[in-house]
Amino acid sequence: MADHAVSGLDARVHVAGRLDATVTAEPGQVVAVIGPNGAGKTTLLRALAGLTGLSGSVTVAGDSWTEPPRLVRDRQVGYVFQDQSLFPHLTALANVAFGPRARGIRRRDADATAQAWLDRLGVGELSGRRPGELSGGQAQRVAIARALATEPALLLLDEPFAGLDVGVATALRIELARHLADYPGVALLVTHDAIDALTLADRVVVLDGGRVAQEGTPQEVAARPRTDHVARLVGLNVLREGDVLRSFSPRAVTVSLHRPEGSARHRWRGVVLSAAPHGDAVRLLVSGEHELLADVTPAAAGELGLAPGREVWLSVKETAVQAYAAT
Amino acid sequence: MTARRTDTLGRPPLVLLVPAGLAAALLVLPLVSLVLDTPWATFLDRLGSREVGEALRLTAVASGATVVACLVLGTPLAWLLARVDFRGRAVLRAAVTVPLVLPPVVAGVALVTAMGRTGLLGPLLREGGVSLPYTTPAVVIAHTFVSMPFYVLSVEGAMRSAGERYDVVAATLGASRWTMFRRVTLPLAMPGVLAGAVLAWARSLGEFGATITFAGNYPGTTQTMPSLIYTTLQGDPEVARTLSMILLVASVAILAALRNRWLTTP
Numbered sequence: 001m002a003d004h005a006v007s008g009l010d011a012r013v014h015v016a017g018r019l020d021a022t023v024t025a026e027p028g029q030v031v032a033v034i035g036p037n038g039a040g041k042t043t044l045l046r047a048l049a050g051l052t053g054l055s056g057s058v059t060v061a062g063d064s065w066t067e068p069p070r071l072v073r074d075r076q077v078g079y080v081f082q083d084q085s086l087f088p089h090l091t092a093l094a095n096v097a098f099g100p101r102a103r104g105i106r107r108r109d110a111d112a113t114a115q116a117w118l119d120r121l122g123v124g125e126l127s128g129r130r131p132g133e134l135s136g137g138q139a140q141r142v143a144i145a146r147a148l149a150t151e152p153a154l155l156l157l158d159e160p161f162a163g164l165d166v167g168v169a170t171a172l173r174i175e176l177a178r179h180l181a182d183y184p185g186v187a188l189l190v191t192h193d194a195i196d197a198l199t200l201a202d203r204v205v206v207l208d209g210g211r212v213a214q215e216g217t218p219q220e221v222a223a224r225p226r227t228d229h230v231a232r233l234v235g236l237n238v239l240r241e242g243d244v245l246r247s248f249s250p251r252a253v254t255v256s257l258h259r260p261e262g263s264a265r266h267r268w269r270g271v272v273l274s275a276a277p278h279g280d281a282v283r284l285l286v287s288g289e290h291e292l293l294a295d296v297t298p299a300a301a302g303e304l305g306l307a308p309g310r311e312v313w314l315s316v317k318e319t320a321v322q323a324y325a326a327t
Numbered sequence: 328m329t330a331r332r333t334d335t336l337g338r339p340p341l342v343l344l345v346p347a348g349l350a351a352a353l354l355v356l357p358l359v360s361l362v363l364d365t366p367w368a369t370f371l372d373r374l375g376s377r378e379v380g381e382a383l384r385l386t387a388v389a390s391g392a393t394v395v396a397c398l399v400l401g402t403p404l405a406w407l408l409a410r411v412d413f414r415g416r417a418v419l420r421a422a423v424t425v426p427l428v429l430p431p432v433v434a435g436v437a438l439v440t441a442m443g444r445t446g447l448l449g450p451l452l453r454e455g456g457v458s459l460p461y462t463t464p465a466v467v468i469a470h471t472f473v474s475m476p477f478y479v480l481s482v483e484g485a486m487r488s489a490g491e492r493y494d495v496v497a498a499t500l501g502a503s504r505w506t507m508f509r510r511v512t513l514p515l516a517m518p519g520v521l522a523g524a525v526l527a528w529a530r531s532l533g534e535f536g537a538t539i540t541f542a543g544n545y546p547g548t549t550q551t552m553p554s555l556i557y558t559t560l561q562g563d564p565e566v567a568r569t570l571s572m573i574l575l576v577a578s579v580a581i582l583a584a585l586r587n588r589w590l591t592t593p
Contacts, residue, residue, distance in 0.1 A: 049499055072498040079499040087493055089514045098510070099500035150500060 009154060009186040011048060012056040019043045019054075019210045025186045025203065027061070032201035032218065033190045036229045039207040041190040042082070045156040048188070049077045061153045061185070073102075075154070078147030082158045084139045086131035092118060092142045093127035099150035117145040122175065137168035144176065148183070155180075155187040161196065173199060194233040198222060206230055223247075224324045228291075237292050243326045250283060252320035253294035257304055260315045267315040268292065272308050275301060282306070286314055358575065365572045366565050373569045381547050382555040383573075385463065389551055390531035393470040397478040397527045402520065404475075405482035406508060410491070420483075427476045434472055435540020442468070442541075465542035466549050470534050474527035481526060485519020486512060522585065529581045532574065 009025045019040035025031050033041050046052040050065070050072040058065040065075050086095050096114035101107060118124045121141040123134075131139055140160060147155060160176065161169040177200050180187055189200060197204050197218050204221045206214040206229070214226040225231040226245060231238035238247045254260065260267055270288025277283075281295040284306060294314055296306065306312065366373075373379060407413075408420050426434060441447045442459050452459060459465045493515060497507040513520070535553035542549040544558065552574055560567040 051495060051499075072495075073501045073503060075499075077499055079496070081496065085492060085496045087496070087511060098497070098502070102497070102500050102502040102506050102510075146500070 007061060009188075010057075010059045013044060013047045013054050013058070014056040015040075015043055015047055015052055015054050015210075017210075019047065019207075021205075021207065021210070021212045023188070023205055023212075025188075027186060028184055029202045030180050030187045030189060030200055032197035032204045033188055033207060034192070034194075034197055034204060034230065034233065035207035035213070035227075039229075040210040041207055042158055043210075044207070045079070045158055045188060045190060048075075048154065049079050049156060050075050063153075076150065076152045078150055078152035078155045080140075080143050080147045080155075080157045080160050082162055084131070084143040086134075086139055086143055086146070088131050091128050091130055092123065092134065095131070095142055096146045096149050099146060103150065113149055114145070117149045118142065120179070121145045135168075136164050137172060140164065140172060144179070148179065153185045155183060155185055157187065157189045159190055159192060161191070161193065176200065192233075194222065194230075194235075197233075224322070226326060232293075235293065237290075239290060240326060244323050245326050246321050246323045248316050248321045250293035250295040251281070252316050253292065254315045255284065255286075255294050255296050255300070255304065255306065256313050256315070257311075259313055262315060263318070266318060266321070267313060269311070269313055272306055272310045272312060274308055275306055284312075286312060288314075361568060361571060361575060365568050369565070370569055370572075373566055374573070378546060378555065379566075379570065382550050382552050382570075385466070385547075385550065386532065386552040388463070389466045389470050390528050392467045393474050393531040394524050394528050396467065396471045397475055397524060398520075400471075401475050401478040401523070401527075402482060402513070405479045405486060405516075406512065408479070409483045409486035410494070410512070423476055423479055425476075426473055427480075429473075431473060431534065431536025432540055434537040435469060438465075438469055438472060438537065438541040460541060461543040461545060461549060463542075463548050466538055466551065469537040469541045470531040473534055473537050474530040477526040477530055478523035481523030482516055482519045485516040485522075489515040525581060525585055529578065532577060532581075 008027045008029065009023065011023045012021075013023070014020050021040065021044060023031065023033075023044070033044060035041055043052060047054040048058060048065075050070065054066075057067065060076070086092075087098065090098065093111060093114050096117055097107075097110040100110035100113050105113070115124060115127055118127050118141075121144060123138050123141045123145070126134060126138055126142070131142070134142065144157075144160065147157075161173060164172065173196065180200060189196060191197060201218050204214075204216060204218050205212055206221065206225075206227055208227050208229065214221055214230065221230060222234040222236075224245070224247065225234060225236055225238055228238060231247065236247045236249060237253070238245055240246075259269075268286075268288050268290065270286040270290075270292065273285045273287045273291075275282055275284050277298075278295060280298075282298050282301040284294045284296065284301075286292050286294055292314055296304075300306075304310075304312070404423070408416060408423070429437075439446060439460065442452065442465075443449060444453070444458065444460065459468065489512070493511045494507050497511045502510070533553060534551070535557065538549070538551060539554055539557075544550050544554045546555075550558070552570060556567050556570045556574075559570065
């Protein structure tokens with residue numbers, strides 16, 4: 001703790017009724033914050049930026065932001081908002097130059113810095129355009145450039161790929177990975193997408209109901225999810241039995257119309273809720289005692305008539321189940 | 328007028344058509360007769376007379392100064408009401424609105440009570456060697472008193488509808504409240520600022536009651552166009568009609584300037 005308290009992020013954030021979480025990170029680390037809607041992800045970012053009052057403590061790069069409390073403008077944050085929030089009356093260049101100018105840098109130098117950041121984000125030739133004349137992906141690049149141009153000690157990204165076309169999001173994700181690798185401070189990335197956590201983050205913090213439900217490397221969290229939300233995100237089935245969690249892949253599930261042989265512990269009866277293409281398989285969501293995912297071949301889906309409403313039996317071999325402690 | 332969409336719902340009933348026609352006549356007839364009765368042959372000569380020239384100049388100066396006073400003083404007040412949460416904000420907003428509905432003569436009496444020789448601020452002003460009533464500055468004060476509410480409400484509304492979202496973004500980028508106001512809040516509220524300034528200017532142009540009560544009716548120093556019209560109507564109605572025509576043209580010009588904002592039906 002002593003180490004990152006000195007140079008990274010050490011935050012104990014308590015927002016009455018909404019959030020009670022401790023988040024720490026080393027400098028240069030990217031922390032993905034995931035969790036269902038209303039888990040407190042945006043509240044965490046807003047509290048760190050000083051936009052929402054908190055009790056607790058926030059220390060960034062050795063400076064306390066809470067003792068004494070620092071104004072929003074004196075916290076060195078770069079905040080990429082969910083809806084970009086580019087100033088509609090300013091050009092892309094003036095949007096990015098806003099931060100440096102507000103911090104007292106001369107106009108000419110601020111503009112040069114802004115142009116350099118726009119160039120780095122691949123939108124240098126759009127510097128004269130207003131936000132209304134930019135596509136979603138271009139606007140998000142400008143927003144990221146604007147946040148980075150102030151050289152913040154803490155970078156806060158609130159769902160930077162939300163609302164973008166899949167292709168645009170993929171291209172931007174690859175580029176953001178490069179910029180985050182160069183970025184010396186701590187970055188917090190709120191996301192709904194397991195891909196973001198797995199490709200961009202060094203560590204993952206799972207929030208659930210305003211508390212940290214799980215923390216670890218993306219690989220650990222993906223392999224042994226402790227919440228249904230993360231299990232769904234990474235496409236695993238997770239069952240809780242007391243203090244033990246048992247997870248298995250949807251591909252390991254066998255679907256049949258009649259009660260299968262074998263241990264009662266590994267078979268469940270349920271009704272197909274939905275069936276959708278997933279890679280070269282068909283992924284079923286089956287609701288019974290638990291909600292479970294099962295992958296079947298398109299041929300099997302046709303033969304068994306696996307449409308929503310169909311009653312089925314699911315089973316899984318013991319050898320395909322991974323068991324681990326819940327805490 | 329060919330058949331429009333409403334005709335498919337039936338003919339407009341007389342019970343609505345008759346009062347609508349009366350209302351339209353009441354509004355349009357006086358203006359038409361003013362245009363028809365204006366002595367156009369002597370229009371330019373009268374416009375050139377010294378008395379009219381002074382009144383025109385004074386009206387221009389007073390309404391111009393009123394707009395400047397609104398911009399300089401009213402904009403910060405609008406910002407305060409829109410952005411700062413303080414005790415008594417609702418009361419202050421209500422107080423700012425009162426001059427909108429106050430009879431102008433009452434406004435004049437209130438101004439005399441506050442800034443007249445024996446008024447609340449009278450001794451203070453006297454000590455500074457200032458006597459306000461019956462001077463041109465008194466005209467500007469009276470005009471500002473009745474015009475400022477239009478301006479403040481327009482700008483406050485624009486600032487509120489632009490929202491605090493961009494102020495928050497500016498703060499995360501390191502902006503002080505002054506920088507935020509200058510570079511974000513004010514530019515985004517600019518349509519409201521322009522509309523408010525035009526409204527204030529129009530209100531100032533026609534101001535009569537508060538001015539004549541607080542500042543009097545002295546040619547050259549406090550006699551504005553409306554005061555001169557009132558004075559000449561008793562002796563020389565032709566001059567009064569000429570002057571009225573000038574103000575009518577100015578008013579229509581304001582309406583034209585604002586038509587995109589209020590006159591286009593959705």
